[in-house]
Amino acid sequence: KRYEELAELDKKHFFHPSTSFKLQKEQGPGLVFTEGKGVYLKDVRGKEYIDSLSSLWNVNIGHGRAELGEAAAEQIKKLAFSSTFAGNSHESVIQLAAKVAELAPGDLNYTFFTSGGSESNDTAFKTARYYWKMKGRPSKKKIISRTKSYHGVSVGASAATGLAPFRDFPSLAPDFHYVDSSIEAIKEMIEREGAETIAAIISEPVQGSGGVNLPPQNFFKELRDICDQNEILLIVDEVINGFYRTGTNFGIDNFGIVPDIMCIAKGISSGYAPIGGMIITDRLKEELTDLTDGVFMHGYTYSGHPMCSAVALKNLELIEQEKLNENVNLMGAELLKGFQYLQQTHGGIGNIRQIGLLGAFEFFKDEESKTRYDEPFAPKVVAEALNNGMIARAIVYEGQDTLAFAPPFCITKEEVEKMISIVDQSISAAKNKA
Ligand code: PLP
Numbered sequence: 001k002r003y004e005e006l007a008e009l010d011k012k013h014f015f016h017p018s019t020s021f022k023l024q025k026e027q028g029p030g031l032v033f034t035e036g037k038g039v040y041l042k043d044v045r046g047k048e049y050i051d052s053l054s055s056l057w058n059v060n061i062g063h064g065r066a067e068l069g070e071a072a073a074e075q076i077k078k079l080a081f082s083s084t085f086a087g088n089s090h091e092s093v094i095q096l097a098a099k100v101a102e103l104a105p106g107d108l109n110y111t112f113f114t115s116g117g118s119e120s121n122d123t124a125f126k127t128a129r130y131y132w133k134m135k136g137r138p139s140k141k142k143i144i145s146r147t148k149s150y151h152g153v154s155v156g157a158s159a160a161t162g163l164a165p166f167r168d169f170p171s172l173a174p175d176f177h178y179v180d181s182s183i184e185a186i187k188e189m190i191e192r193e194g195a196e197t198i199a200a201i202i203s204e205p206v207q208g209s210g211g212v213n214l215p216p217q218n219f220f221k222e223l224r225d226i227c228d229q230n231e232i233l234l235i236v237d238e239v240i241n242g243f244y245r246t247g248t249n250f251g252i253d254n255f256g257i258v259p260d261i262m263c264i265a266k267g268i269s270s271g272y273a274p275i276g277g278m279i280i281t282d283r284l285k286e287e288l289t290d291l292t293d294g295v296f297m298h299g300y301t302y303s304g305h306p307m308c309s310a311v312a313l314k315n316l317e318l319i320e321q322e323k324l325n326e327n328v329n330l331m332g333a334e335l336l337k338g339f340q341y342l343q344q345t346h347g348g349i350g351n352i353r354q355i356g357l358l359g360a361f362e363f364f365k366d367e368e369s370k371t372r373y374d375e376p377f378a379p380k381v382v383a384e385a386l387n388n389g390m391i392a393r394a395i396v397y398e399g400q401d402t403l404a405f406a407p408p409f410c411i412t413k414e415e416v417e418k419m420i421s422i423v424d425q426s427i428s429a430a431k432n433k434a
Pocket of ligand 1: 056115116117118119121150151152153204208209237238239240265266276
């Protein structure tokens, strides 16, 4: 009854993100969630689901942490809001900026805050272009990103997104170019476009929405060199990878380089508050300070929001205190074992990858010849998994047929096994129906 009432209002009034208009009109909302605890979400009908992707790769600490609610309430009661424009500040944002600097590699010590990943990437693009302009080289304005990349949906961030479906809107931002994920292709593009026209290259360390794709061997070391040789800024998008998702502080720590700019969001607050940021190196900060006497005219009302900052700080404190960051590698190994078990049990599973608590595998009609099913199989497994009590994520962009996993860091060995057992049953059920 409650569901029916809510569904009616939802259909009429709630314009959902990333949702089919037709499906929404015909069927109304999917699951209407009411509560969450650990790796579980519960819906209005009382059914429990394992949240195998930490919702949108973001609820890293797990659901239902009252301490984060308390941190939010405490901050709101004391100081709900104050501006950070024109050099003003408050304690929570100062402490959070210092904590981010402590965790970030190299001399990435200076953070601009936003409300999420898209804003962080937009801020990075504007900062990179502004930097070259201030250096008297305004022709350096192109931004290069990789195919299969996802950088968000603001006008700038969607223009930077390599996955084509996200760019199916007229007149996105100009001067964005996409390149295959090989060093040769990047060198060719720089040659073709001219280094004098390129401001920055942006890349996720491990691509998320594009299918959990690990970079080619030595990719980032070579990319760092190419950027230095050609005076191109390197922006790393840590929105999914950042804050321990891949088992290290940041995704880029796996690959031994320091970018000029790093973008963060999601895991910084485990989704308990909307907050993101752009971190720049001390070198870039010093240069910008020397180059400009004017004001950097870029800032969001909620840049450094007190409650969001307090929640993020508490989230990072709890993850460290409870050593959930160490659990990422332990449970990542269990996840990999699970994938291998599935591969042995069912035919047609391949391209297994896993780093920390980020993993995926692909379905094939015939794994040996890498022949795909006529119709993607992963969405059918996702539908079965939902019946069996798990929210799963299929990725079918660019001809893929992938099942992706990024469970909360609090997951136990038993819960990994339960997740794998649900996938096991769901694959069988989907095969039986085919
Ligand atoms: N960058 C990456 C790598 C992401 O995965 C996402 C979101 O999924 C974004 C940027 C955009 O972040 P937001 O949705 O918070 O704007």
